[in-house]
Amino acid sequence: MVTTGSQQALDLVTRLFINPGDVVLAESPSYVGALGVFRAYQADVVHVAMDAEGLIPESLRETITTLEAAGKPIKFLYTIPNFHNPAGVTLSWGRRLEILDICRSHGILVLEDNPYGLLYFDQPAPQAMRSVDDEGVIYLGSFSKTLAPGFRVGWALAPHAIREKLILANESATLSPNSFGQFVITEYLDQTDWKGQIDTFRHLYAERRDAMLSALGEYLPKLSWTKPEGGFFVWVTLPDELDSKAMLPRAVKELVAYTPGTAFYSDGQGKQNMRLSFCYPTPESIRTGIARLATVINGEIDLLQTFSGANLTTPIPTRSSVTTPPPNTL
Amino acid sequence: MVTTGSQQALDLVTRLFINPGDVVLAESPSYVGALGVFRAYQADVVHVAMDAEGLIPESLRETITTLEAAGKPIKFLYTIPNFHNPAGVTLSWGRRLEILDICRSHGILVLEDNPYGLLYFDQPAPQAMRSVDDEGVIYLGSFSKTLAPGFRVGWALAPHAIREKLILANESATLSPNSFGQFVITEYLDQTDWKGQIDTFRHLYAERRDAMLSALGEYLPKLSWTKPEGGFFVWVTLPDELDSKAMLPRAVKELVAYTPGTAFYSDGQGKQNMRLSFCYPTPESIRTGIARLATVINGEIDLLQTFSGANLTTPIPTRSSVTTPPPNTL
Numbered sequence: 001m002v003t004t005g006s007q008q009a010l011d012l013v014t015r016l017f018i019n020p021g022d023v024v025l026a027e028s029p030s031y032v033g034a035l036g037v038f039r040a041y042q043a044d045v046v047h048v049a050m051d052a053e054g055l056i057p058e059s060l061r062e063t064i065t066t067l068e069a070a071g072k073p074i075k076f077l078y079t080i081p082n083f084h085n086p087a088g089v090t091l092s093w094g095r096r097l098e099i100l101d102i103c104r105s106h107g108i109l110v111l112e113d114n115p116y117g118l119l120y121f122d123q124p125a126p127q128a129m130r131s132v133d134d135e136g137v138i139y140l141g142s143f144s145k146t147l148a149p150g151f152r153v154g155w156a157l158a159p160h161a162i163r164e165k166l167i168l169a170n171e172s173a174t175l176s177p178n179s180f181g182q183f184v185i186t187e188y189l190d191q192t193d194w195k196g197q198i199d200t201f202r203h204l205y206a207e208r209r210d211a212m213l214s215a216l217g218e219y220l221p222k223l224s225w226t227k228p229e230g231g232f233f234v235w236v237t238l239p240d241e242l243d244s245k246a247m248l249p250r251a252v253k254e255l256v257a258y259t260p261g262t263a264f265y266s267d268g269q270g271k272q273n274m275r276l277s278f279c280y281p282t283p284e285s286i287r288t289g290i291a292r293l294a295t296v297i298n299g300e301i302d303l304l305q306t307f308s309g310a311n312l313t314t315p316i317p318t319r320s321s322v323t324t325p326p327p328n329t330l
Numbered sequence: 331m332v333t334t335g336s337q338q339a340l341d342l343v344t345r346l347f348i349n350p351g352d353v354v355l356a357e358s359p360s361y362v363g364a365l366g367v368f369r370a371y372q373a374d375v376v377h378v379a380m381d382a383e384g385l386i387p388e389s390l391r392e393t394i395t396t397l398e399a400a401g402k403p404i405k406f407l408y409t410i411p412n413f414h415n416p417a418g419v420t421l422s423w424g425r426r427l428e429i430l431d432i433c434r435s436h437g438i439l440v441l442e443d444n445p446y447g448l449l450y451f452d453q454p455a456p457q458a459m460r461s462v463d464d465e466g467v468i469y470l471g472s473f474s475k476t477l478a479p480g481f482r483v484g485w486a487l488a489p490h491a492i493r494e495k496l497i498l499a500n501e502s503a504t505l506s507p508n509s510f511g512q513f514v515i516t517e518y519l520d521q522t523d524w525k526g527q528i529d530t531f532r533h534l535y536a537e538r539r540d541a542m543l544s545a546l547g548e549y550l551p552k553l554s555w556t557k558p559e560g561g562f563f564v565w566v567t568l569p570d571e572l573d574s575k576a577m578l579p580r581a582v583k584e585l586v587a588y589t590p591g592t593a594f595y596s597d598g599q600g601k602q603n604m605r606l607s608f609c610y611p612t613p614e615s616i617r618t619g620i621a622r623l624a625t626v627i628n629g630e631i632d633l634l635q636t637f638s639g640a641n642l643t644t645p646i647p648t649r650s651s652v653t654t655p656p657p658n659t660l
Contacts, residue, residue: 003506004482005505037502037503088481150508172337173341173503175335175363175482176482178480178508178511179480180510181509183480
């Protein structure tokens with residue numbers, strides 16, 4: 001089924017499956033736009049741990065056991081297996097099969113969101129989960145990252161019975177997807193070397209990923225971050241005591257911005273994280289941005305060290321009183 | 331707010347305002363696509379009578395009184411004031427003001443859907459209700475009928491606080507409306523004589539309306555129908571004993587089709603009605619279509635008259651046994 005971007009597929013699948021209080025499993029962290037949809041339908045989002053190889057099967061199993069013991073209805077697992085947004089990691093092939101097994105045995109549908117799959121850097125990502133299980137997986141694709149987001153053309157591959165219901169829900173939501181954009185895309189695929197264009201994008205983004213990773217190594221060697229093999233995003237972990245959201249206004253003042261990690265959790269986690277995107281800026285801008293970010297982060301760390309050594313009988317100034325001391329303190 | 335056709339505006343407004351069981355007031359009959367949305371959100375649709383001048387204010391007042399006495403929460407009135415789909419009638423200016431007054435005094439929002447307004451035949455429709463009440467009315471516009479439906483570009487004008495919530499709901503549903511279609515439409519409006527194009531459409535559709543009304547007068551003089559002053563639709567009322575839905579397969583066999591009236595009610599009314607559209611076929615095809623329809627309708631009437639004169643001790647054959655008598659009766 002063609003959709004108004006894969007965002008609409010998220011909306012329609014959620015509309016179809018979720019009653020208030022139903023559980024959606026999602027990676028920890030997960031895509032902010034999907035979390036917003038799940039929240040809008042009053043789903044209970046439960047995050048499942050991931051590492052450098054993606055979602056951890058053992059954590060998935062434990063989470064399901066706990067939820068089932070509590071009598072919670074689990075409707076689906078939402079996953080971005082390739083070049084994850086925001087985490088930047090890719091789910092290994094072995095884990096894909098294991099996760100499919102787990103979900104199948106618990107009657108849990110898999111919602112496989114794959115907007116970045118073709119944008120790999122060195123080698124293609126493993127095959128789609130949908131390719132080995134077309135009854136248990138709804139697969140979402142999109143032209144937003146490989147051609148242009150402004151067409152709002154995505155698609156959902158769903159098991160027959162679900163697809164029929166999605167088509168009716170889509171008709172109610174928008175009557176039909178925009179056909180003009182589809183005609184343009186059909187011509188584009190037919191008349192141009194679109195695979196060559198994607199290769200151009202792959203090299204462009206690989207260069208930017210390299211610039212970001214090397215700048216992080218140079219300017220912020222004490223932090224940790226993921227090493228994406230495709231897509232747009234690096235997920236950075238700050239020292240425990242920092243709060244990426246509280247720090248954002250200072251960063252913006254230094255002319256660098258990021259998305260605070262809390263946006264990617266439904267439960268308040270993520271204070272120590274930030275999502276950095278290397279999609280749009282040039283390698284030079286990326287270096288400049290990371291250098292500015294280092295200034296901000298090192299400034300925060302210095303500040304915290306200063307005050308952690310302060311006499312505790314002296315009240316610790318709030319952040320705002322530090323950055324803009326009121327005139328009467330001078 | 332730009333929407334993916336005004337269908338999406340209907341979806342988002344309903345999503346925003348309706349809890350299961352809330353009342354939506356709608357004309358009797360009303361647009362099938364809107365009724366589908368209201369039903370999807372489990373609204374209780376209550377139809378309000380209309381006549382050749384559109385929605386009847388006195389009926390609206392009575393309906394509200396009855397519903398309020400029963401403690402039913404009425405969220406909004408959905409209306410198509412111009413060249414109504416499916417009824418073909420137009421709400422008079424006096425009634426627009428009266429209906430706005432009634433809704434204002436009962437705290438009922440008005441959802442004014444105006445896809446056909448520019449497609450008038452002799453004189454423009456009265457001004458939009460929104461033009462005299464921008465706090466109590468959400469107005470829906472669309473390029474689907476004046477340019478092309480395949481762009482899926484419509485818009486909603488809403489009071490500020492509602493608009494902000496609609497924008498968030500739209501972001502959750504589709505991230506953003508398709509910008510490519512909007513760019514194309516911007517160029518179209520800027521570079522072409524779009525008003526002249528609409529004049530061309532107006533004359534085209536007026537000619538088709540004329541063809542339909544004159545063919546109805548010629549071939550089906552005993553029926554009654556509305557006289558649209560714009561738009562696409564004529565609403566036909568059949569004799570009491572006919573059922574437009576049951577008759578449809580016979581009509582299709584005669585190579586003519588229509589939409590049965592029951593599609594435009596949420597409560598099973600409309601058996602005696604059919605919506606005829608003069609938008610697409612040429613005047614010649616319209617004459618041919620009405621002639622075929624007359625054959626079907628007159629055939630149904632003859633059939634009913636034959637059997638109403640039959641000896642009642644003889645069982646009346648069912649429709650299917652009449653059209654295809656089983657071999658053993660011969």
